[in-house]
Amino acid sequence: MAKYSLNVLGGGQEVGRSSFLLDVGEKILLERGVKLNADEIQYPAPVTTNLDAAIISHAHLDHSGYLPKLFVDSHSMCYMTPPTLEISKMLWFDSLKIAGYEGVAPQFSEDEIVETEKYTFPISYRRPVNISKNCSLELFDAGHISGSSMPLISFKNKRFLFTGDFNPAETRLYSGADLRAGKVDYVMMESTYGDRNHPSRAETEKRLCESVQETVDNGGHALIAAFAVARSQEIIDVLHEYNIDVPVYLDGMSQKASRIFLDYPEYLKDPKFLKKALDKTIWVRRDKHRKEALKQPSVIVTTSGMLSGGPIQHYVKTVHKEENSKIILTGYQVEGTPGRKLMDEGILETEADTFKPVCGVEKYDFSAHASQSELLRALNKWSPEKVILVHGDLEVTEVLKAKIEKDLGIDTVNPANGDTVKLD
Ligand SMILES: [Zn+2]
Structure with a gap:
């Protein structure tokens, strides 16, 4: 039986409501996002276990938008960069305002935002911290928005890298994602543009x-x-x-x-x-x-x-x-x-x-996500044993999975919401 696993609560074969539960004996939640459709908000599956830690890669609402609700039942610490917390707070308060004038029930209360801040531990890039008994966390710059990160979780002798949303290309604002995590065992990777390349x-x-x-x-x-x-x-x-x-x-x-x-x-x-x-x-x-x-x-x-x-x-x-x-x-x-x-x-x-x-x-295409060729180049650097594709439409993840297996020969999965991926 596999010792470690990853359960997809949201963001499997879709873009939006990212949320993943990593079980390595200790339970680590990665992301707590919402999916904003034209006329409704969709949420990830509930967290039904006690968490040891939570991590938010960056502030966009499809990664952070449901976090304030988490601390109603969970008192684990949550880790993110300082700008991620500030920008998230701005977006959370704005969602409350929008719910107010649209006359719909808010997703969480102001008190819950305050509570979230209390349980958040801000960390900067490249400063490893212990987040539970056996897990440490190091954040790498993702080059996507201010404070965006790629969390690297180390446990026992394994290394699990989550890319969040990342952009290896230099832009006016950012130098491009820091891909120097070294060799890792597992990569959970975004695949928003996994089937195409961007114009220069x-x-x-x-x-x-x-x-x-x-x-x-x-x-x-x-x-x-x-x-x-x-x-x-x-x-x-x-x-x-x-x-x-x-x-x-x-x-x-x-x-x-x-x-x-x-x-x-x-x-x-x-x-x-x-x-x-x-x-x-x-x-x-x-x-x-x-x-x-x-x-x-x-x-x-x-x-x-x-x-x-x-x-x-x-x-x-x-x-x-x-x-x-x-x-x-x-x-x-x-x-x-x-x-x-x-x-x-x-x-x-x-x-x-x-x-x-x-x-x-x-x-105009000002994408802040890695293109297909950039995704492959990044995987080449990290040379993982297994790739888990998330944050991409089904057809896109299918194209990218086939490309990774053919070009790089790495075992790749594109799980749906509700699926559990075995990790050894
Ligand atoms: Zn994003």
């Missing part, structure tokens, strides 16, 4: 800035939809680098996320550059700023990244009618979101209306 970042940046410059030269508005955490800041950096010389406005939760980023400069590649770029932008605080932004040629970087809510709702009402303006998407558009509908059908759904926009609509 430099090329994408150039195309974006050319398009933005052309738009403002024609007297239009470049309305850039960007996620609050990391994508907005990267876009601001890129616009600064290309010296786009019209006012650049920053609106939405990205302002708060930017402040947290600058509070943790050691988690950025070039904090001074980001600070300069952010200082040059106009932080929208009042309606006056929103009117001003729409009165002159401008760039507006705002949330939500998928056009579902957020201040972008205000801007699209004007921009969609302007032939010389553009709505620019900069991230993955989940099925069922207004952003996806706009891309696929050319129809813009706002909270109140439906339009057929006359402005331009463009999309």
Whole structure:
């Protein structure tokens, strides 16, 4: 009988609600995320055992969003980097706010967020700590968002590496994932883009800035939809680098996320550059700023990244009618979101209306996830005995599993939710 095992509570053959229970005699929970669909939230399976420790790789809600509920029954310690805690808290409080004005039951209470913080032990990269009697934990920089990590768990004579979401490629904000964990026995790996490669970042940046410059030269508005955490800041950096010389406005939760980023400069590649770029932008605080932004040629970087809510709702009402303006998407558009509908059908759904926009609509691939070739290169470095693929759609994990087995000859599984993977 296998001595060790991994139980998939969520995030098996899907992207969202990541949660995994590692059983090595001691019980370690990795991630506690939610899956945010267009009109409902899905949760991982319940934790039905006493935990020895919990670990959160990074702040995105599909990895952290259900954590505050965990401490109702569990009083184990939870480990993450300091920025992961700060950004998660921002996102948790924001989910409560959204539940409030949508009139739905909140997923957890403010008290539970406070409780979560009490049981969280922040650790930085490359500082191994003992998290239970036989397990130690070391976090490697994942290069995905500020504070994102790849947890390495060592127990007895085995090493288990979880990649979380990782990006080995250098971007404006980060130097790229730290792949120097050495030889490991098991890798549990994300497979979001396991079936494809990305266009070069430099090329994408150039195309974006050319398009933005052309738009403002024609007297239009470049309305850039960007996620609050990391994508907005990267876009601001890129616009600064290309010296786009019209006012650049920053609106939405990205302002708060930017402040947290600058509070943790050691988690950025070039904090001074980001600070300069952010200082040059106009932080929208009042309606006056929103009117001003729409009165002159401008760039507006705002949330939500998928056009579902957020201040972008205000801007699209004007921009969609302007032939010389553009709505620019900069991230993955989940099925069922207004952003996806706009891309696929050319129809813009706002909270109140439906339009057929006359402005331009463009999309750029600023992915913060490893591509197929980067995933294979990373595995080559870690040379594990077994690979467990998670955080990817079924078809994508099938393609990647076949590729790993054929090219690298490593035993690979892509478990579904509820499956238990034996580990020896
Ligand atoms: Zn993520």
